[in-house]
Amino acid sequence: MQYKHIKSALTGALITALLLTGCKGDTIIDPHAGQIQVLYGSDGLVWVDEQKNVPVSDFTPEDFTSDGQYMRYTGTDYTAAYGIDVSEHQNNIDWAQVADSGVEFVMIRSGYRGSTKGQLYIDSYFQENIEGALANGLAVGVYFFSQATTEAEAVAEADYVIAQLKEYSDRITMPVVYDWEQTGMDDARTVELPAEQITACAEKFCSTIAQAGYTPGVYFNRHMGYYFFDFTNLSQYVLWFAGEGDYPDFHYRHNMWQYTFKGEIPGIDGEVDLDLYLTPAEE
Helix, strand or coil: CHHHHHHHHHHHHHHHHHHHHCCCCCCCCCCCCCEEEEECHHHCEEEEECCCCCCECCCCHHHEEECCCCEEECCCCEEEEEEEEECHHHCCCCHHHHHHCCCCEEEEEEEEECCCCCCEEECCCHHHHHHHHHHCCCEEEEEEEECCCCHHHHHHHHHHHHHHCHHHHHHEEEEEEEEECCCCCCCCCCCCCCHHHHHHHHHHHHHHHHHCCCCEEEEEEHHHHHHCCCHHHHCCCEEEEECCCCCCCCCECCCEEEEEEEECCCCCCCCEEEEEEEEECCC
């Protein structure tokens, strides 16, 4: 698979070079100036605007393998922890079974902002989930589903999460993550929010979380990562990439990978997201 990608990239570079010189040696405008080719899941290689001075990922296909149910990291440059992320959509969870299955960490949704009216809500299973996970020895982090449209709203969301975590603060060892997503709803209050504002909200959420003593992070898929978030400043935080594939193929450096939305874990009825948390081996 890797060689096919390299071949495609070289072919694209050759075509671009030919376009630049023209048939008679005339110089023409490069249609991809300021862009790079990246892997975009099943779409293969696509052109996107380059984000300069942002660290690039060094994950390779050879470092990951699937045992039919879970993705495993087989490389030597990172240490991997295996986890899940949950919300009220999983209903009641048997956390003892989850821990016995080999899951090492869990990311728990603490709450969310409504897409149309913008009201803040607690996840109805948050307390049950965090107490069950902690009681069974799992490393715990949280995420908040944001629909912030202003930096002030992003701060309000961060403060909301901080208040929820107050009695658990010394036991939160995984990141506290900003999860801003497009809902696809025509009446969503975020429909025409520009990329610059989405990034500004993420930065404000993360800086507020950091000031409270937690490790901040940002969740994104390929579309949000390549077309909305500017990682110039966000790269200092934990980056949680969501994208199915043979390995975490997002171009820029990231720390977490949500590799499937259809996992199965003992103790949870129905499907659940499965994740890897990858830490440089020297840390």
